[in-house]
Amino acid sequence: MKNLKLAGLLLLVLLFALAGCGSSQKEGEETDGGSDNNGGGDDSSGEEVRVTLGTGGTSGTYYPLGVAMAQQIFADVEGVSQARAVSTGASVTNAQELAAGKYQAILVQNDISYYAVNGETLEDFKGSTVDNMAGMTSLYPEDIQIVTTADSGIDSLDDLKGKNVAVGDQGSGAEANAKQILNAAGITYDDITTEFLGFGDASQGLQNGTIDAAFITAGAPTSAIQELGANKDVKVLSLSDDVIDKLISDYSYYTKRTISADTYADYGQKEDINTVAVMAILVVDKELPEDAVYNMTKALFEKRDELESAHSRGADITLETATDGMSIDLHPGAKKYYEEEGMTTD
Structure with missing residues (x-):
């Protein structure tokens, strides 16, 4: 009997210890998440996102540029936990997949992005709109x-x-x-x-x-x-x-x-x-955190030589032409960066 009571007491002690460890681990995880929130009360601030970038066919211009953006620029950006580029059917497909949440960023023609947002002209978008599309930067003439x-x-x-x-x-x-x-x-x-x-x-x-x-x-x-x-x-x-x-x-x-x-x-x-x-532009999901898109935009221009190495058209991507031909509203994160650089975004 004495041995049974001792075993029961030991079991209770073990259970309390395990419960304490579980509680401590959970509190630690919540604290770590909160510490990245910059103390601003903004749930999106410090949030890390995975970015899949829709490009185009492997024999076009979108693909090599998109791969360079994802692997050599966005993958190292604060607020982005993972970035990858995928080959796609290009502009229209990209807009549709962005709307479906499959991609978080896409390369797209400025005419197609206009149709997608406004539900005009193309049969693919007549009567329906892509509501989660926001501009990040204009790239080069196509x-x-x-x-x-x-x-x-x-x-x-x-x-x-x-x-x-x-x-x-x-x-x-x-x-x-x-x-x-x-x-x-x-x-x-x-x-x-x-x-x-x-x-x-x-x-x-x-x-x-x-x-x-x-x-x-x-x-x-x-x-x-x-x-x-x-x-x-x-x-x-x-x-x-x-x-x-x-x-x-x-x-x-x-x-x-x-x-x-x-x-x-x-x-x-x-x-x-x-x-x-037409103009090639880089578009993101408007629901992406402002901080992440700000950092992505900043990194894109600070590491522009990576794009030039990937394709000769990378030389056409400049801060001075970043809003030329932009046919949709800018993402707040991109807009913030341009305004800090003294650019007019209205």
């Missing part, structure tokens, strides 16, 4: 490039009639641009055989002869065109002045661009390319 092979006999948009034409991934920003440009020239999908292909697959199709031309919306030089040019001489078409003027008149986000022939001279291009461009 040139509309219509590429074919030098021996194709295609010299203008009119020559695309009856041909197999890659217009980008279905529902992508590139496809939206292709449709608008064709329409401006009086051409519809009924006049061509449409192929919904990403830039890499389009390049392969041009190489093996299964397609005749491809629409590519990306910063020049674009690796998909360079890959094609390594095997066949390329020809990037110019748009006529009438088509350019109509596009700029109908769509305020287009700007006129001239791509020097030198850009693709090593791949067979002989003439300057007159075309239009």
